[in-house]
Amino acid sequence: MTIYEARGFQSNLVYPFDKIEPFQYIERFKPLVVPESADPEEYKRTQAPYCLSGKVMPEKNGSYKRNNSSLIYRDLIFLDYDDIQGTSESFIEAVSSALFGYSYILPDYQT
Numbered sequence: 001m002t003i004y005e006a007r008g009f010q011s012n013l014v015y016p017f018d019k020i021e022p023f024q025y026i027e028r029f030k031p032l033v034v035p036e037s038a039d040p041e042e043y044k045r046t047q048a049p050y051c052l053s054g055k056v057m058p059e060k061n062g063s064y065k066r067n068n069s070s071l072i073y074r075d076l077i078f079l080d081y082d083d084i085q086g087t088s089e090s091f092i093e094a095v096s097s098a099l100f101g102y103s104y105i106l107p108d109y110q111t
Contacts, residue, residue: 001075003053004064008046014056014064022053022076026105051078 001022004014017025034043053076056064064070084091092106 001053002055003051004056004066006050006052006066008044008048009050010045012066014052014066016056016064017051025051025053026076026107053078 003017003022003025005017006012006014020028032049034040034048038047052066052071052074054074055072056066057070057072058064059070079095081091095104095106
């Protein structure tokens with residue numbers, strides 16, 4: 001399993017990061033706060049860190065591009081959530097209900 005990192009969701013270039021296992025990567029990942037001076041949507045589109053875990057076939061020149069033809073498989077799926085309505089307990093209950101039967105981790109990030 002390899003983690004592929006990217007900056008901003010608009011870019012399809014990804015960079016392999018295989019120094020640690022994906023679950024260790026998740027454990028060590030600290031969410032970033034959008035700088036106050038930045039437009040949140042622009043920041044997400046061009047600067048925010050994103051990743052995928054699985055297998056991406058390299059291009060002929062050795063670079064990695066995330067697209068339907070190069071993505072062989074994903075072994076972890078990340079859910080990104082913003083502006084949660086209701087309590088954190090109701091959110092956790094909704095996630096638990098929707099993902100019943102699957103293994104998942106809900107990190108305890110306080111941002």
